[in-house]
Amino acid sequence: MSSLWPRIEPLLARVEKPARYIGMERGSRQPVHRPDAVAWLLVYPDTYEIGLPNQGLQILYEILNERRDAVAERSYAPWLDLEGEMREASVPFFSVDTHRPAADFDIVAFNLSAELVYTNLLNCLDLAGIPVRAEARDDESPIVLAGGHCAFNPEPLADFVDAFVIGDGEEPVGEITEVVNAWKRGGRVGGREAVLHDLATIPGVYVPSMYEVEYDGAFIRAVTPRYADVPAIVDKRTVADLADWPYPKQQLVPLIEVVHDRLNVEIFRGCTRGCRFCQAGMITRPVRERPAGQVRSMVESGLQRTGYDEVALTSLSSADYSGIDTLVGDLINEQSGCGNVGLSLPSLRVDAFTVGVASQIQKVRRTGLTFAPEGGSWRIRQVINKLITEEDLYTAVDAAFSQGWRRVKLYFLVGLPTEMDEDTLGIAELARQVVKVGRKHTKQASCTVSVGGFVPKPHTPFQWFGQNGSQELQRKIWLLRDDLKRTQAKVKWHDPEATFVEGLASRGDRRIGRVIERVWRAGGTFQEWSEHFRLDRWSEAMAAEGLDPDWYVTRHRTQDEILPWDHIAAGLHKDFLWQDWQAALAEHGLPDCRWTPCYDCGVCTDYALEHIVASPVPPAGGSQGTGQDLSHGHTVPVELVERRPSAVTEEATVPS
Amino acid sequence: MRGERGFPLRVKFSKHGKVRFVGHRDVARAFERAFRIVSLPIGFTQGFSPRPRVSFGLALSVGHESDAEYLDVELAEPIDADVSQLLTDALPEGIAVVGTAALADRAPALQEAVTAVEWEIEVTGADGSAPASLAVARLVATAMAEPSLRITRTRKGREAVEDIRPAVRRLEVLGATEHGVRLGVEVSTHPVSVRPGELLAALGGDLTGWRVLRTGQWIERGGARLEPLAADPRSAVEARAS
Numbered sequence: 001m002s003s004l005w006p007r008i009e010p011l012l013a014r015v016e017k018p019a020r021y022i023g024m025e026r027g028s029r030q031p032v033h034r035p036d037a038v039a040w041l042l043v044y045p046d047t048y049e050i051g052l053p054n055q056g057l058q059i060l061y062e063i064l065n066e067r068r069d070a071v072a073e074r075s076y077a078p079w080l081d082l083e084g085e086m087r088e089a090s091v092p093f094f095s096v097d098t099h100r101p102a103a104d105f106d107i108v109a110f111n112l113s114a115e116l117v118y119t120n121l122l123n124c125l126d127l128a129g130i131p132v133r134a135e136a137r138d139d140e141s142p143i144v145l146a147g148g149h150c151a152f153n154p155e156p157l158a159d160f161v162d163a164f165v166i167g168d169g170e171e172p173v174g175e176i177t178e179v180v181n182a183w184k185r186g187g188r189v190g191g192r193e194a195v196l197h198d199l200a201t202i203p204g205v206y207v208p209s210m211y212e213v214e215y216d217g218a219f220i221r222a223v224t225p226r227y228a229d230v231p232a233i234v235d236k237r238t239v240a241d242l243a244d245w246p247y248p249k250q251q252l253v254p255l256i257e258v259v260h261d262r263l264n265v266e267i268f269r270g271c272t273r274g275c276r277f278c279q280a281g282m283i284t285r286p287v288r289e290r291p292a293g294q295v296r297s298m299v300e301s302g303l304q305r306t307g308y309d310e311v312a313l314t315s316l317s318s319a320d321y322s323g324i325d326t327l328v329g330d331l332i333n334e335q336s337g338c339g340n341v342g343l344s345l346p347s348l349r350v351d352a353f354t355v356g357v358a359s360q361i362q363k364v365r366r367t368g369l370t371f372a373p374e375g376g377s378w379r380i381r382q383v384i385n386k387l388i389t390e391e392d393l394y395t396a397v398d399a400a401f402s403q404g405w406r407r408v409k410l411y412f413l414v415g416l417p418t419e420m421d422e423d424t425l426g427i428a429e430l431a432r433q434v435v436k437v438g439r440k441h442t443k444q445a446s447c448t449v450s451v452g453g454f455v456p457k458p459h460t461p462f463q464w465f466g467q468n469g470s471q472e473l474q475r476k477i478w479l480l481r482d483d484l485k486r487t488q489a490k491v492k493w494h495d496p497e498a499t500f501v502e503g504l505a506s507r508g509d510r511r512i513g514r515v516i517e518r519v520w521r522a523g524g525t526f527q528e529w530s531e532h533f534r535l536d537r538w539s540e541a542m543a544a545e546g547l548d549p550d551w552y553v554t555r556h557r558t559q560d561e562i563l564p565w566d567h568i569a570a571g572l573h574k575d576f577l578w579q580d581w582q583a584a585l586a587e588h589g590l591p592d593c594r595w596t597p598c599y600d601c602g603v604c605t606d607y608a609l610e611h612i613v614a615s616p617v618p619p620a621g622g623s624q625g626t627g628q629d630l631s632h633g634h635t636v637p638v639e640l641v642e643r644r645p646s647a648v649t650e651e652a653t654v655p656s
Numbered sequence: 657m658r659g660e661r662g663f664p665l666r667v668k669f670s671k672h673g674k675v676r677f678v679g680h681r682d683v684a685r686a687f688e689r690a691f692r693i694v695s696l697p698i699g700f701t702q703g704f705s706p707r708p709r710v711s712f713g714l715a716l717s718v719g720h721e722s723d724a725e726y727l728d729v730e731l732a733e734p735i736d737a738d739v740s741q742l743l744t745d746a747l748p749e750g751i752a753v754v755g756t757a758a759l760a761d762r763a764p765a766l767q768e769a770v771t772a773v774e775w776e777i778e779v780t781g782a783d784g785s786a787p788a789s790l791a792v793a794r795l796v797a798t799a800m801a802e803p804s805l806r807i808t809r810t811r812k813g814r815e816a817v818e819d820i821r822p823a824v825r826r827l828e829v830l831g832a833t834e835h836g837v838r839l840g841v842e843v844s845t846h847p848v849s850v851r852p853g854e855l856l857a858a859l860g861g862d863l864t865g866w867r868v869l870r871t872g873q874w875i876e877r878g879g880a881r882l883e884p885l886a887a888d889p890r891s892a893v894e895a896r897a898s
Binding site: 005010012013018019021022023024025026253255256257303304305306307308309 | 674675677678679682685686688689690691692693718719746748749750784866
């Protein structure tokens, strides 16, 4: 059987947004499947609108389809309406490119960008007719893979995923293809166990079934490979030079509106700002910049090919790109004949230089600008190592309002280590000051405060920290909300109960797998969608498995504890992370290692890698943690101080 | 004098196959991208958020196909070459530009100008079974003999009963198909219009449109029945002035 389309078509007439399931985007492929090519189905286990723009999935889709020994198609989690129709009509999970059943592929590979999609992964497998538990699959079942940031703690999904790819996927997907192809063409000698064993010897590939986990009560005593040639610790894979991987070359252009609906060009990978809460920054080191010439040509050819009128230069902190102002200037000047092409820089740093770059690119539509100070006081920002001074923030905001922006959005975390109510109320104070600064320029000035509950993540200095419970998070959010009542600042927040479950999945061990399975069986899919999330499903599943949620979520870990992800390495030495955790507790900030001596976190030295940064000097403009005097982080510009308390404020004027 | 808004171009396109599941607004966005891909010199609106000056004709429901859709686009400068093939290559598979025509300045807008629409509707039973041609023919004959055909419409949250019979100009059985029975339909768009689904509901018999295809749109004016590409051509005088 090849295409299920004739059976899918009648179902689409009855569902919302049927174009989610038709494929046919510009840049998409309808590959011809061949016995000598390994067939990959790349799945983003959330809706099409969220999954389609995922750059990781698009990059692998192209790389695999360029190979002679592989074909790749895509799929996304069907929304509940279509899922119901599919189950009723016995139509299995299918690819959107040629509408082939998922079970007909050799490999079904999931992108894991967020923990709350875990139940969707199980649902996609079940809908495909693939046994949900890895142990129940036979030689004919597809090999189930997963990659993405969540794979850095694979254990909660160890029961369901045959193999995880840790780190950058560009290189290992080829090696996996070769192993699976050899096994297939050799008559599947040794069965599934043999191919999984071979996969486990590929650097960066973790096969959970090749490891025994021993417990000591609730704690892990040891994780041991079952074979001598399976590594005790799986090291992440890292693409040494982004210039060798100018992907996607043919970014997909969706037929319906999706998130980040624009041309996206990755300008660098990795970040060494060292924000201690940020898993992405920790696990993607070192910094690897794409050469400016390559960025320019990817932008030019991308716009011409896609017809998009907006391009985003993406990274974890785009204003940190060496010579970002020159790059932006060049791009704007080169855009002749393209009409009104907009440029955007997601993940902006907080300072006046950044606002200058933003104003260079956003000539029109200056409505909203977003900054992420993350912490409400200078003290807590040193704890989390987000070294934004009050002065940085107010000068950035002043520059933004003076140049025509009317709305500033600020992102904060609550539930951070050492946090006290004065830190939470500091968020309100910052928001009030921001409105005040804005009012000097426009009566329409407004400020939105977006608050997320902090979830400690594996491979960060905060991996030992006991997360705030959902009631404590809610209390802090309400404290903040009440303090900002009757002001021009609006507060938005995430559901603390969903944050709690995210914490459970983030730092869970293999035993959490059964909990995920129970929640899925009880109908708990699309858990990151607030209308489908219910905490009681998770509480009931934990109780049924005899597990204590607080032991997993709110408990502080000790230095000697074996963490469930200790056999997965992001390159960061555990000693370095522990020292950084102690530095956090001592409220001690750590400048960016791109422009200061190496702290020996372990990544560059152990993996023989280097930062690839075009400029040896830090970016201009009072940027955080690059050698500026950190003793004045809390100083408020003089005109914002209600009653001038004399001497201290003398040096605190806004630099113009 | 040259039109203040530039040089209007009418584009006729078809929409067939899987792409019929893409809605009107998203088709509009696909055209905007296609115009940029082929570097068509589009005119833009003034102001803080310049938008391309494109106006679409009657909307086509999600799931319906068409041989004859139209849009008008204002160009900043006239073009000589036929861009149909270039646009088709830049558009999603299943959407094809079948013709273009330079329009007179201030030609009436499509939404107002189009007065009649033709459809071919392949109907099945609600359960997907094929109904007998004769049974469908009887329903059609009964409906066409009625002085009025009342349906319930929801407008602004309020239910209202409306008579669609005056809008139905032609309704006939064209023959049996693999899946059901094909109907030929022509309806007017003013003052009352009727959608294919509403027409089937009014027929009774629990019929579903398995394939709904718009086959033509017409501009009727001063006794003439004009294909929209031919309705308001740019005159030689205008062309010379440009």
